[in-house]
Amino acid sequence: MQKSKSKLGDFLSSAFGKLIMFIVIFISLYPIVWVFLSSFKENPGGLSLPDKWVLDGYITIFTKLNILTYFKNSLVITVCSTVISVLIVSMAAYVSARMEFKFKGLVTLMFSTTLFIPAISISLPIYQLINSLGLKDSHIGVIFIYSGLGIATTYFILRSYFLSIPKEMEEAARIDGCGYVGSFFRIIVPIAKPGISTAAIMAFLNNWNEFYFASILLKSKDKMTLPALLGQFTTAYSKNLNGMFSAIIVTVVPTIVIFCLLSETFVKSLTAGAVKG
Amino acid sequence: MTSPKKNSLKKIFTRKNGFVLAFLLPAIILWAIIYAYPLIQIFFTSFSKWNYKNFLNPEFLGWENMFDNYIKLFTVDRNFQVALVNSLKWVVLTMCIQMPFTVIVALVLSKKPRGWKLTRNVFIIPNIISTAAIGLIFLNLYSPSRGIVTEICNMIWPGSDVSVLANPTYAFWGVTFSFILFGGSSCLLLLTQIFSIDPAIYEAARVDGANERQLDLKIRLPLMRPMIGTVSVMAANYGLLLYNEIALISQGGPDNATYSLSYYVYKTGLGSTKLNFARANAAGVIQIILGIVLVGLINKAFRTDEAD
Numbered sequence: 352m353q354k355s356k357s358k359l360g361d362f363l364s365s366a367f368g369k370l371i372m373f374i375v376i377f378i379s380l381y382p383i384v385w386v387f388l389s390s391f392k393e394n395p396g397g398l399s400l401p402d403k404w405v406l407d408g409y410i411t412i413f414t415k416l417n418i419l420t421y422f423k424n425s426l427v428i429t430v431c432s433t434v435i436s437v438l439i440v441s442m443a444a445y446v447s448a449r450m451e452f453k454f455k456g457l458v459t460l461m462f463s464t465t466l467f468i469p470a471i472s473i474s475l476p477i478y479q480l481i482n483s484l485g486l487k488d489s490h491i492g493v494i495f496i497y498s499g500l501g502i503a504t505t506y507f508i509l510r511s512y513f514l515s516i517p518k519e520m521e522e523a524a525r526i527d528g529c530g531y532v533g534s535f536f537r538i539i540v541p542i543a544k545p546g547i548s549t550a551a552i553m554a555f556l557n558n559w560n561e562f563y564f565a566s567i568l569l570k571s572k573d574k575m576t577l578p579a580l581l582g583q584f585t586t587a588y589s590k591n592l593n594g595m596f597s598a599i600i601v602t603v604v605p606t607i608v609i610f611c612l613l614s615e616t617f618v619k620s621l622t623a624g625a626v627k628g
Numbered sequence: 629m630t631s632p633k634k635n636s637l638k639k640i641f642t643r644k645n646g647f648v649l650a651f652l653l654p655a656i657i658l659w660a661i662i663y664a665y666p667l668i669q670i671f672f673t674s675f676s677k678w679n680y681k682n683f684l685n686p687e688f689l690g691w692e693n694m695f696d697n698y699i700k701l702f703t704v705d706r707n708f709q710v711a712l713v714n715s716l717k718w719v720v721l722t723m724c725i726q727m728p729f730t731v732i733v734a735l736v737l738s739k740k741p742r743g744w745k746l747t748r749n750v751f752i753i754p755n756i757i758s759t760a761a762i763g764l765i766f767l768n769l770y771s772p773s774r775g776i777v778t779e780i781c782n783m784i785w786p787g788s789d790v791s792v793l794a795n796p797t798y799a800f801w802g803v804t805f806s807f808i809l810f811g812g813s814s815c816l817l818l819l820t821q822i823f824s825i826d827p828a829i830y831e832a833a834r835v836d837g838a839n840e841r842q843l844d845l846k847i848r849l850p851l852m853r854p855m856i857g858t859v860s861v862m863a864a865n866y867g868l869l870l871y872n873e874i875a876l877i878s879q880g881g882p883d884n885a886t887y888s889l890s891y892y893v894y895k896t897g898l899g900s901t902k903l904n905f906a907r908a909n910a911a912g913v914i915q916i917i918l919g920i921v922l923v924g925l926i927n928k929a930f931r932t933d934e935a936d
Contacts, residue, residue, distance in 0.1 A: 364840060368736040372747045375733055378809050379750045382765045383757075385776065389768075396774025436658075443655035452648050461656070465663045467920050469869045471890040472912035475897045475905055476666035499662030502655065531647040560758040562872045567898060578760035585767065585876055592774065599764055603757040610756055614749050621752065621813050622820050 383603060390596035408593030409601075416594060418580075418601055425576040428490055429558040432497035437551050439498070440505040441543075445535055448513035449521070459510075465503045471563060478567060488570050496568075497558045505550045508623045512546025513539070552620040559606070577602045667916075674698070674910035680903040697910040707895070708911060711887035714800065715915075718867035718888065719922065721804060726863050730811030731856065734818035735844050748819065751812035759807075763876025766806040767793075770877070796885030799878050803886050806873045807866070814859035821855035822848055857930025861923050868919055889915045 389395040391404045412418040447458050470477075477496060478487075486492030520542065524534040540547070565579040575583070581602060584595045610617050675694040678686035689696050701708045733751065737744040754762060770792035772778045781790040792802040825848065833843055871890035878886040880895060887895070889911060897908030 371736045439654040442651040446651040472915045473666035476669040499658045562760040581760040
């Protein structure tokens with residue numbers, strides 16, 4: 352009696368688990384699958400499968416819309432801002448993890464305050480500053496903003512990684528005549544590669560997907576990033592439905608493919624990013 | 629007399645300190661320009677008159693009227709009031725819908741049933757692709773002519789012809805469901821926390837006759853509590869700061885019913901002809917304060933000390 356009851360319980364709980372897993376997969380994928388299927392329809396949308404598969408949308412976005420330009424813009428902006436912020440912040444994080452100096456606590460406090468400052472709340476002064484420097488509608492302005500926005504996350508990921516490296520490493524290097532700067536770039540950076548790549552993936556992802564500043568700063572078509580281009584579809588290109596659906600797919604597929612290939616690395620980065628709380 | 633002072637000066641300008649300064653300075657400058665200066669600016673200009681008429685010179689409102697912008701926000705600015713209520717609703721909804729759902733998913737996946745890793749990774753996908761893309765996808769899903777929501781509603785109630793984005797209440801829920809179920813990265817963090825629990829605890833509980841459900845309720849949930857607090861802060865912040873989904877799906881409409889605080893800041897400062905910077909910055913200050921209060925409240929609720 353007791354046994355059959357627990358068997359029923361096991362069955363129910365495993366059925367419940369399967370149901371939950373099915374729901375999770377369904378809600379996560381159906382929007383993308385729907386857009387993917389729709390992008391091949393003559394008249395995109397609706398519930399049915401395409402009765403004739405057409406590639407019009409993809410042809411349009413590669414020829415008329417020059418989606419590769421937007422792709423290149425996104426790539427340039429994201430790579431530059433990620434490299435700049437990881438380089439600059441890793442230097443600061445290293446110093447605060449290793450050196451003894453006055454106001455050390457203040458530095459960490461300064462960077463942690465940024466966790467409480469939402470980018471949009473302070474976006475008007477940033478916008479006006481970029482505007483007065485003449486950097487509106489330029490890649491440099493956006494790169495500059497992106498380099499600064501993720502400071503705190505990068506800082507805490509890297510700092511905790513540097514703290515985990517044994518001090519003897521630099522001491523040995525210093526005995527061999529390496530200066531402070533030399534021992535950082537030649538000894539510490541290579542050892543800290545896993546930590547640096549974790550931080551870089553987080554920064555890359557955020558910068559690649561950033562929409563707000565891109566949409567308010569980049570106004571000319573040849574400068575826009577992919578998210579900014581998608582923002583345009585709500586008004587400007589809304590008649591070209593095939594193009595819109597194809598553009599969505601072209602924007603999200605690279606991220607998904609890279610995630611599938613490097614899922615373990617991504618999972619590690621996303622976990623490390625939790626210092627934000 | 630001066631020699632000790634000189635000595636200490638010399639000490640300060642050692643090679644090591646020079647190195648510390650040189651390595652810190654770029655990050656500090658970046659922080660000062662991107663965070664410190666804008667923060668100070670929005671704080672001070674929130675007490676000023678500053679719009680398209682005096683574009684270059686914000687004027688202090690004077691000590692007597694210094695809170696005018698704030699008072700107007702709460703008394704006459706209908707859009708701000710809608711935005712504030714919506715943003716708070718979204719905070720509450722993430723806590724009431726996203727968090728419980730994510731915790732249940734994490735508990736299910738923590739038993740490592742077949743396909744748990746796949747499910748976990750698929751759940752992360754909506755969190756790593758561009759929110760602009762997600763917004764645009766949902767805009768299309770809700771469209772009466774090409775979406776599927778109207779079509780499905782017509783199957784259930786023939787002739788209903790629901791147009792999600794034309795009705796204020798439906799539009800609010802339309803925006804809500806474009807993000808509320810996507811808790812993939814939170815789920816990942818919760819799983820990490822569950823996996824770090826010492827297996828000996830489960831063994832001990834099983835010896836005492838506990839079943840899986842009791843393990844969930846009496847062991848996993850309480851031990852997950854600090855991490856639930858952390859992901860709650862992240863989720864609540866997302867709800868409070870919602871912008872991209874609104875900009876792409878509803879553009880604050882219909883009748884400004886889906887404004888959020890972030891959307892209000894953008895619309896008031898840059899998205900209208902009046903360019904009311906001062907009032908937008910006042911709203912920004914309120915948003916920051918709300919965020920801090922929220923973090924404090926959530927941390928207090930999830931603190932795990934013996935006294936509670």
